[in-house]
Amino acid sequence: MSLLIDVTTHAIDEGYERAAARRKAASSEHVIDERERRSRRATALLVGIVLGVAGVLFATSAVATHRNADAAKRDRQELVKQINDRTAQSDQLQKQLDELRAKVTSARDVALSASGRGSALQREIAELETVAGTQAVEGSGVEVTLDNAKDASNPDTASLGVIYDRDIQAVVDALFASGAEAIAVNGERLTTRTAIREAGDAILVDYRPLAPPYHIDAIGPPDLKTTFLETQTGTLYENWRQVYGLGFSVDSRERLTLPSAAEPVVRYAEPLPDPQSSQPLESP
């Protein structure tokens, strides 16, 4: 504590008191000659210069602080603008892709419907696309809505009322386990290769950021709702809704339309030759 007392009691530089004492002692023989007067004027000028430097220092520091804040703000705005631009670009490309894909599909259908064998293939393709998730589908099912707890007043439980990627993963898994055939999260259709993950504070489904509330549409058997609510996940989230105020609701839907997912591109995996056929696929 003596250090603190020292700091507060000797707040002023000791040099001042000593100089004052020296002046007092010297004042007895009070003779100010020309040399001393000139040196006093020089030190007074020095005081002015030092104070001027101090002023420049204060102003520089203040200006630099404000300019840095402005620069940070500008950088942030520039980044936000870039993100918006790229998102718009990506949406535009996605739209173009959808159009081209529709063209390809219709051209394929025209070509296939010309022959009986082609029609059979067409039916098979439609079936496979439905399973793979690259075909828009409709049917009855449930809509599960997950949302962050509205009441975050209690700081102890506030973080427990937040939806994370694992919550959506758990609900999707439980829905599939309950017999769901096609699922979309906020309009993003799930395929075997769709990732549900978290980056920063945002949940990404198929690498697109989603905003709460999260609507999980699932097409499945008529008893999907009861089956889902009886699963471990269903009871758990119902429980959390009551305890933490988590947004969780399950509604039956007569008619759900799920969009198609982007067609996954397979570059490296190759199908095994059919063991039934005597001829391997790749033999010359």
Next chain:
Amino acid sequence: MIAALALAIGVVLGVVFHPTVPVGLQPYLPIAVVAALDAVFGALRAMLDGIFDDKVFVVSFIANVLVAALIVFLGDQLGVGSQLSTGVVVVLGIRIFSNAAAIRRHLFRA
């Protein structure tokens, strides 16, 4: 009077020309500002106490700023730069506070 004028001229010069601080010196700017503030407040109090001395002020100002910067520089080299700057700011802050309190007592007699 002249001192206040000099300070004001310095501030105006700094705002008008806003000299760029070299990147290498930027970490020391805040600490130099705090040390300079301490010296200026100490000088003001000494003036009101009637014991102000030109030479003491000039020497203490330059020495305070340099020593504060040196402490931070040393801390940076030893990996405790932010802790040492916090220490410098705390000590100088306490000094500024008690000097400001003494100035207040002089001006308002309370």
